Amino acid sequence: MTDVTAAPVTATGSSATTARLLAEAAGRIDAPDVVLAMSRSAVRTVHTGGSAEPGPVARERLHHELGSASKPFAGLLLARLVAQGRVRYEDRAADLLAPGLPVHPAVRRITLRHLLTHTSGLPGLPADFYPRAVPRWSTDPYGNYPADRVVRAFLRARPRHHPGTRWHYSNFAVSVLGHTLAAATGTPWEVLLHQQVLAPLGLEATLLRPGPDGTDATGHRRDGTPLPALDTGGFTAAGALRSSPLDLLTFLEAHVGVAPGADVGMAAGASGSPTDPTLAAALAEVTRPVLRRGWRHAHTHTLTWFQHPSPYGPVLFHAGATLGQQAFLGFRPGTGLAVVATATRRVHRADTFVATAYGLLTETP
Helix, strand or coil, rough: HHHHHHHHCCCCHHHHHHHHHHHHHHHCCCCCCEEEEEEECCEEEEEECCCCCCCCHHHHHHHEEEEHHHHHHHHHHHHHHHCCCCCCCCCCCHHHHHHCCCCHHHHHHCHHHHHHCCCCCCCCCCHHHHHHHHHHCCCCCCCCCCCHHHHHHHHCCCCCCCCCCCCCCCCCHHHHHHHHHHHHCCHHHHHHHHHHCCCCCCCCCCEECCCCCCCEECCCCCCCCCCCCCCCCCCHHCCCCEECHHHHHHHHHHHHCCCCCCCCCCCCCCCCCCCCHHHHHHHHCCCCCCCECCCHHHHCCCCCCCEECCCCCEEEEEEECCCCEEEEEECCCCEEEEEEECCCCCCCCCCCCHHHHHHHHCCCC
């Protein structure tokens, strides 16, 4: 079951407690539209609010831009293809994208694992991205940089560091991963993602481009000015997804053991896992720590999630932002707790969005 509430809270019992918690948290986020959603062992509570008047489509059913919170979907796709034996983590990207083409020796050594885990040595974005993007920085920085240009930039790159030696967050690298998997499988990225991740998990409200009129959340500048939908150009795998908060809960519930298509409100038992063994293996693989970085190796990462400790066990999470929207996805594998947050205002220096969502994930008993 799903309790969808807006203040005043009307739910009862434990869901009423959760609803009050979400309502209080939403009050700390300044945005035209805010959705905070929590699943506890598949029992959902959703709070919607914001400074704007709600539209004809409920906020929790609108498609919200995920930005970098798209990357866990790319990670799960790669893990499933590996489980199916179609690619390997140690496959070299250049060999799959352009076999036989001369490239820099460091580029030749970049593997699929390096691309996904931000250890490829590539910069955050290609060097020639900025001259094209700066004049359109606040409206459409990515749309003028198509997929073939991303691939060419990769094949002529000179990595800053030897692959596998340093961690540096890179939208460029994850975008290259998407194009590489499409080339390796002979399947367009959108089709591949739908076949391997979205359809098996029942994510019907998760898209790679704007949906029908009236079904997409509208992003806003800091001053509240509405923005058009973001075009990510050739950086699809790194940040193009749009999804409803309800679909995002389904995505996270799969990671904590709730079977795709299960009736929410019923806690998953021994059968609460995907029936396809490659999908189950992929969901397990993306929650496994694979690297540490930073001072005293304090920062832990899985293939695609940031991992932190909490009083209630490890938490895995990823945030994302576009020109006018923000998203947060997080879950605790050991407790069955999942948190989704979306907001339709551009991130700013004093923004409380991520801290508020992170607090729900790490501080909720």
